[in-house]
Amino acid sequence: MAAASCLLTEDQFLCSICLSVFTDPVTTPCGHNFCKNCITEHWDINVPCLCPVCKEVFYTRPELRVNTLISEMAAQLRHEVQQKTNSSSSELQRATSEDVCCDICTGTKLKALKSCLVCLSSYCETHLEPHLTVTGLKKHQLISPVENLQGRICMKHDKPLELFCKTDQTCVCMLCMVLDHRTHDVVPLKKEYEEKNAELEKTESEIQQMIQRRRLKIQELKHSVNQSNKDADREIAEGVQVFTALRESVDRGLAEFTEMIKDKQRPTKKQAEGLIIELEQEILDLMKRSNELEQLSCSEDHLQFLQSFLSLKDAPPTKDWTDVSVRPPSYEGTVVTAVVELEKKLRKDIKNVFKVELKRVQQYAVDVTLDPETANPWLILSGDGKQVTFGDVNKNLQDSSSRFSYYASVLGKQSFTTGRFYYEVQVKGKSKWDLGVARESVNRKGQITLNPLNGYWTVSLRNGNEFKALADPCVRLSLKSKPEKMGVFVDYEEGLVSFYDVDAATLIYSFTGCSFTEKLYPFFNPCNNDGGKNSDPLVICPVQNHSELVH
Structure with a gap:
């Protein structure tokens, strides 16, 4: 061996x-x-x-x-x-090629223990003794052994470099201070050493904090990847459940659906891996710099410290990772999209698919109540804030910036700036209405055009059977039956607003690719009574299918 x-x-x-x-x-x-x-x-x-x-x-x-x-x-x-x-360990240490040799030794050079900045010589243990015992020599400044002691002498005046010029950021001798730097800010090397050492400690602390923040960011990115994997797994499982009922005719569609979900997941994982590699590289760089600073902080050699400090003065990585994140993609609506593409072949079974989708979005149900501070003076709100109808009298309420002054509209009290939410509204017996969501900054005074450009994402009913999605331009909707209960679903990050006929379990319309940047509020417009033809209220209903949700 x-x-x-x-x-x-x-x-x-x-x-x-x-x-x-x-x-x-x-x-x-x-x-x-x-x-x-x-x-x-x-x-x-x-x-x-x-x-x-x-x-x-x-x-x-x-x-x-x-x-x-x-x-x-x-x-x-x-x-x-x-x-x-x-x-x-028991032998007298001889100097190697990497050691500083004693300048006094003859023959075999021994390893120096100290260097004298006054004598400009290095001494082994034996030859160092006079500096430790002789009164005059005791006053000499001893440091850890270093080579090139001549480099510690001013080349211009042949005097020791004992001072530091803050103005020129250089080491100088006493004559330099008197002759060339008399108007400059000059301090002893030791004082500058102490100041720079304190600055070094602060920098070291900041680097450690940067390392910690990057480690936390790695954990955050890993968590995002894990959550994305769970979302993808859940979505695939739900897709399998839907397509199982259609297995005889949808085997090919099921494979395409699963691959689509995986393709949507891969960029998220790849992005996170790239960010993690970049963060780890920054951590390695910072740790390397931290080690260099730690070694420098242990130096007792004032001159070597300051000269090395200036070479390490470059700033560490300053990339701000605070807002860097990986957002898992949303998969809401992908099952519906896949089924719609197969609609021609699967008309008999399409209703079952929409039932599954509706149950899925119903798990995001929220409790919505009407906000009387936003209600038009002609509107009558129930005491529990769940119903609104058009009244016969203008209540002459005090106007405010939040109140609709012209159209018979009202907003929900609840606002949403992230995630997904869903609510249901009974529209039974009404001949006209508007429903949807509106952003906080919408115009509430005078005549209003309901469309996404103005901050409204709504569908409407007019004349008892004319349904429209109030996009730009409007989209006429052809429905097989008149809805009695409407469901409204919003995915804030995905930019999706969908409307459902709850009883028929069908998707009526979806606004896609929306860009939401502020609070969203549920929006209701029961419209005027139309001579009694439209006197029924809009009613916010509790979602009934929680116990039947597909998980």
Whole structure:
């Protein structure tokens, strides 16, 4: 074993993650070796699993087993290193090519313990003794051994660099201060060292905070991916439930539907993975900078500290990740879209499909009540805020910016700025009405044109049987039956407003691709009585199908 280990260098037994001799070494499928604990912790924070050396991607986490041969060789190497360390600890340390040598030693140069900034020499333990015992030499400034002590002498005046010019940001000697920098802000090196060291500590703290924020952002992105996976799985399951009832004629449609959902999910996952890789790279950069700053903060050499500090002054990454996020796509309406495409072949079964869809959106039911502060003075609202009808008397209410002054309209008290919501309104017995949602900033005074450009997403009934979607331009709706109860569903992020005939379980119309940027309110317009033909109220109804929802 010793012979085998001699054929390899010590570096070949170092884990590329912890940079120490292997402990329980394992081999990845790509052939690289790591400590078992190191690669396990590395993969715990990386999705998918990547080899830290060659960056090969493993979409399924490989099973790791200890490499017995490498483990035995690493143990032998640790034993040999320990023996060398023990045998050399009792010997007088000789200077190596990387050490600072004693300037006084003749023959074999010993390792210097200190350098004197007054004598401009470095001393081993023996030759350092006069500086520790002789009264005159005790006053000399000793520092950790450094090379090139001549670099600490002013080249112009041949005096020690003992001061720092804040104006020119450079180290100077006493004569420099008197002759060349007399009007400048000059302070002792130690004072500038202390100030810069304090600034360094602050920078280190800020970097640690940046690292923490990026780690939290990684967790947030991973959570978004997990939620997106759950949404995709739920949507696929619901699609399977719908298409199972139509299996004989819809097998091909089911496969296309499932693939469509997966295609919609892939960009979200890919985007999150890209952001995670970018964040991890920033963390590595910040950790590298943190290590450099930590090493510098331990320096007792004022000059070396300040010179190195200036080279590390570049700002760390400043990209603001606060608003970066991955929003899982919405899948509402995809089942309906797929079924509509098959409508010609599946007319007999289409109603069952819409029943499933309606039950699905009904799970987002919210409690809506009417807001009397917005109601036109001709309107009469019930005490529970659930019914509105056109009255015979203008109540001459005090006008306000929130009240509709011309059209017989009223808004719901509840507003929505995110997510999905659904409510139902009874329209039975009425010959005309308008229903939908409106944004907060809509015009409520004078004549109003109901369309999305003006902030209204509504459908209407006129003359008892003329149904329209009040888009721009209006869309005439051909319904097989007159609805007695309307359902209104909104997906804020997806920009979707859909209207349902609840009893027939059919989709009447959908506004798609909407851009919502402010609060949305339920909108109601019972219209005038029309000589008693339209005297029935609009009634906000409780959603009855909660116990039958498909999950």
